[in-house]
Amino acid sequence: MKLFTVEQIRQWDAYTITNEPITSVDLMERAAGAFTEWLLRTGLAETHREIFILCGMGNNGGDGLAIARLLYQAGYRPHVYVIRHSERSSDDFVINLQRYETLAKVQWLEDPQTLPLNETGVIIDALLGSGLTRSASGLLAQTIKQINASKAEVISVDVASGLFADQANDPDDVIVQPTHTVSFQIPKLAFLQPKNAPYVGKWHLVDIGLSQAYVDLTPSPYFYTDTRAIPVLPDRESFSNKGTFGHALLMAGSYGKIGAAVLASRSCLRGGVGLLTVQVPRCGYTIIQTSVPEAMCLTDEHETELTQPNDLSKYSAVGIGPGMGQAKASQQLLRQFIAQAQDIPCVIDADALNILSQERDLLEQLPAKTILTPHPKEFERLLGKPWKDDYEKLRLLQEFSTRYRIVVVLKGKHTVVASPDGEFHFNSTGNAGMATGGTGDVLTGVLTALLAQKLEPKEAAILGVYRHGEAGDRAAARRGMVALTAGDVVDGLRW
Numbered sequence: 001m002k003l004f005t006v007e008q009i010r011q012w013d014a015y016t017i018t019n020e021p022i023t024s025v026d027l028m029e030r031a032a033g034a035f036t037e038w039l040l041r042t043g044l045a046e047t048h049r050e051i052f053i054l055c056g057m058g059n060n061g062g063d064g065l066a067i068a069r070l071l072y073q074a075g076y077r078p079h080v081y082v083i084r085h086s087e088r089s090s091d092d093f094v095i096n097l098q099r100y101e102t103l104a105k106v107q108w109l110e111d112p113q114t115l116p117l118n119e120t121g122v123i124i125d126a127l128l129g130s131g132l133t134r135s136a137s138g139l140l141a142q143t144i145k146q147i148n149a150s151k152a153e154v155i156s157v158d159v160a161s162g163l164f165a166d167q168a169n170d171p172d173d174v175i176v177q178p179t180h181t182v183s184f185q186i187p188k189l190a191f192l193q194p195k196n197a198p199y200v201g202k203w204h205l206v207d208i209g210l211s212q213a214y215v216d217l218t219p220s221p222y223f224y225t226d227t228r229a230i231p232v233l234p235d236r237e238s239f240s241n242k243g244t245f246g247h248a249l250l251m252a253g254s255y256g257k258i259g260a261a262v263l264a265s266r267s268c269l270r271g272g273v274g275l276l277t278v279q280v281p282r283c284g285y286t287i288i289q290t291s292v293p294e295a296m297c298l299t300d301e302h303e304t305e306l307t308q309p310n311d312l313s314k315y316s317a318v319g320i321g322p323g324m325g326q327a328k329a330s331q332q333l334l335r336q337f338i339a340q341a342q343d344i345p346c347v348i349d350a351d352a353l354n355i356l357s358q359e360r361d362l363l364e365q366l367p368a369k370t371i372l373t374p375h376p377k378e379f380e381r382l383l384g385k386p387w388k389d390d391y392e393k394l395r396l397l398q399e400f401s402t403r404y405r406i407v408v409v410l411k412g413k414h415t416v417v418a419s420p421d422g423e424f425h426f427n428s429t430g431n432a433g434m435a436t437g438g439t440g441d442v443l444t445g446v447l448t449a450l451l452a453q454k455l456e457p458k459e460a461a462i463l464g465v466y467r468h469g470e471a472g473d474r475a476a477a478r479r480g481m482v483a484l485t486a487g488d489v490v491d492g493l494r495w
């Protein structure tokens, strides 16, 4: 799914109004109808619950008033408040105010302290939406503080009031902290940024029928990987043999961390590779041979560390780094590996990334088909500097990916795949149970398997990250997030 900036969403609105055609107030009616249907379907607005609808004077407030009317017509009796936060009001706000007032009165809120909010009620937050132009202050900020203090269930319309939909907020901004955000048509970029988690809650999309033609015509670097957008593996022909699906090499493990090599190997096999060779230090030989009998084991001459370069020419892809440690000899090995692997697709992870951060000249020499898989701390080390906010992080990520012509998988709740063509693909699968040791090694194995099957690095990264998260979701469904281990993620892989 393509994602847009606030300015593009405004143009999308206008394009739909002109080309469908539909009047803007009817489009608002459609948005309010979709929100109300969601609300009634979820049972969050049961009849015994008090419903408070807090409206601004722009189109987000207009949505709030239209929702109030639809609920009223469905038999509910919401308390509707309007806040005078601006000199101006939008035309569709005015129309919807008049329509509501044919049924009941609204209250113009003068003093937020008087709001009778309580924890058994449900608050519909329609103060401000994507039209936010500055941080909330004054009466608006006081109202938002009251909402957050109420402990009521809060449902934000389109976007939490006070949250910028496509740029960073200041750390001390006052922003609604909703339980749910019900957003129109597409997730806003803000929903995918880690620092915004408290200002999004669980987010849901409702379809308001904005023009598909506009989506097709409008370029954007931002994408959300949902089921409709994942790349596919080629079909397995009935005459294929194990050679068809590539021969992968994993270089992983050190004394005390052979488990990382085991996990990456198991997931590489579940990723569909034809043949797998695992290079581990001597101490890992028996472990690999007994716990991953499907793999061939290549033992390093060193007892506890990876040190030995080997002939890479027979491998279709290599994954290097899980559990590898950062011993001097392993640093030298990585240097030799990079020099040798120029024509081989490879995944560089974990300790190998930390070695790259220290030996920065190696970044300039990375093979053309490289995927790096840092978590935020590792990426910060690779950059050599921290970022100011999540959006600056994305800019730096894009610069980094373009400069070194590599795909970077930045791991997190919405893992983002950045590619040298400037695109960002945010992942939609996975869960907090996966924040546990070894899940990164599992991802490295999967990505190596996909590269070995000749997927391009960008497609391999988007698909592998998606399936890895999906496997984690299966594991969480079976065991719960607390009990989830990296091995369960391997078991959850399906294609």
Ligand SMILES: NC(=O)C1=CN([C@@H]2O[C@H](COP(=O)(O)OP(=O)(O)OC[C@H]3O[C@@H](n4cnc5c(N)ncnc54)[C@H](OP(=O)(O)O)[C@@H]3O)[C@@H](O)[C@H]2O)[C@H](O)CC1
Pocket (backbone or CB within 6 Å): 009, 010, 012, 013, 027, 028, 031, 056, 057, 058, 059, 060, 061, 062, 063, 085, 086, 087, 088, 090, 127, 128, 129, 130, 131, 132, 133, 134, 135, 136, 137, 140, 157, 158, 159, 184, 185, 210
């Ligand atoms: N395509 C869609 O998704 C549709 C969205 N709809 C809804 O419309 C809003 C966006 O509406 P818009 O009128 O553009 O913006 P807001 O309602 O968010 O804001 C209105 C005005 O508020 C003023 N403003 C902005 N920031 C502040 C602030 N910090 N303090 C006080 N006032 C503020 C500003 O006006 P000024 O002239 O005062 O600057 C804004 O213009 C979207 O989120 C959806 O809910 C449609 O209903 C359907 C299609």
Ligand SMILES: [K+]
Pocket (backbone or CB within 6 Å): 060, 125, 126, 127, 128, 129, 156, 157, 158, 159, 160, 161
């Ligand atoms: K809102």
